[in-house]
Amino acid sequence: MLALVRPALASMGLFTVLLGLAYPLAITGVAQGAFPHQANGSVIRVGGKVVGSELIGQSFAQPQYLHSRPSAAGSNGYDASASSGSNLGPLNADLAKRIGEGAAAIRQEDDVTVVPADAVTTSGSGLDPHISPENAKMQVARIAAARRVSAAQVKAVVDRHVEDRTLGILGQPRVNVLETNLALDAAFPKGRPPAR
Secondary structure, eight states, X not given: OHHHHHHHHHHHHHHIIIIIIIHHHHHHHHHHHHOHHHHTXXXXXXXXXXXXXXXXXXXXXXXXXXXXXXXXXSSSSOOGGXXXXXXXXXXXXXXXXXXXXXXXXXXXXXXXSOOOGGGTSOOSXXXXXXXXXXXXXXXXXXXXXXXXXXXXXXXXXXXXXXXXXXXTTBSOOEEEHHHHHHHHHHHSOTTOOOOO
């Protein structure tokens, strides 16, 4: 019996050290050396303070900011521990009501007639940090009025933050909401006098 148990215990110990310690440490070391920003969560810092991540959306409700895509993750949205979509089908009355109410609110707030789909629908994760360029451009007039600058100035900032398809073929063009809002704050600081 001991002849059977000893090799099994030795194998378990060896593979625990190799796969449970050595391999994770090696991969962590490579990631920290080659991709430290990504390995540490792609966090964005302003003045040494973490304000968010490039990869996780967050809510912006003030009129001077781009508004994020709606989130169904958690009770208040954007809860990374409850990442999920709404799980409501296209014929669900609750979904239709939520989209209708959201579209009506956006039409009133941004004074538009056409509302892009991503402005009223949630993503599969509920944490999407991006919106479509159409959604971002729809919000330009509201942001410009709130920041007391011209729409052309705000549009220029938004246009600089439109990311192309990954490798030119994957996904859709997109705008990272947090990065663009930080650029808007840098370009048009608070307390700026009204535009003439």
